[in-house]
Amino acid sequence: MTVNRFSDSARYWRSPLAPGADMLTAEYHDHSFTPHWHDAYTVPVIEAGAECYDYRGSHYVAEAGSVPVINPGELHTGARAVDAGWRYRVFYLPVEFVQSIASEVSGRAEPLPWFPAEIIRDGDLARRLALAHRALEAGGDPLAAETALLDALSTLLARHASERPSVRQIGSDAVRAEAMKARLTDDLTAPVTLAELAASVGLSTFHAARLFTRETGLAPHAWRNQMRLTRSLGALRAGVSVTEVAAASGFTDQSHFTRHFKRAFGVPPGRWR
Known part of the structure; x- marks a missing residue:
């Protein structure tokens, strides 16, 4: 079976329904990301192929249907894990925005949400995130798009977030x-x-x-x-x-x-x- 190779094609864009957030719609084959970090939560959905990356001292492979979340300020890389490369959609969500949604979900002020290093393999969540990403990108009905976004992010937080680990004593x-x-x-x-x-x-x-x-x-x-x-x-x-x-x-x-x-x-x- 012949697998079509992905190209190196990427587009960053924004939506007024996600204040301060950046979104990325991309596919990569030859490109690899050097160690870097983002000030925002990085929430990708792998749509096809697979991406490998180094994060918190371990090497991970995120396949289609997975959600490899990266916390703000944490160093990571990125490259293809299979010959074809990978295609994905990514939310770069400001810390304040995510924390406000966490507080809305619980009905009280919440500490900064934090996600484990392990790749999230939750097909239902992946579908919700992809749906919200596409709705925001299409720019159609804002009510439907905003509802899909809040549904996806509240699901992510309720199922997979924990409190940020307490900061160790500085030596x-x-x-x-x-x-x-x-x-x-x-x-x-x-x-x-x-x-x-x-x-x-x-x-x-x-x-x-x-x-x-x-x-x-x-x-x-x-x-x-x-x-x-x-x-x-x-x-x-x-x-x-x-x-x-x-x-x-x-x-x-x-x-x-x-x-x-x-x-x-x-x-x-x-x-x-």
């Missing part, structure tokens, strides 16, 4: 890691050497790099580039030119910015906007 290593993060984000356009970063926390360059990578999952330069990308999204949404955003974000030039952006988000910044 001396984490304190140094946070200090290095602050140094790297203080001015994203200013060059920072590893020697300067290490000196700011009283460590050798070797130990500073090793500590930072252990605490964040990324080397300092990669983490800083991801932070630049994350902060560039607001300016892109506001209509600022890609050239201006690249310069303001601290990238060498537009091509440098575009290359990193596509590896993290699957499309060039101009198409994302």
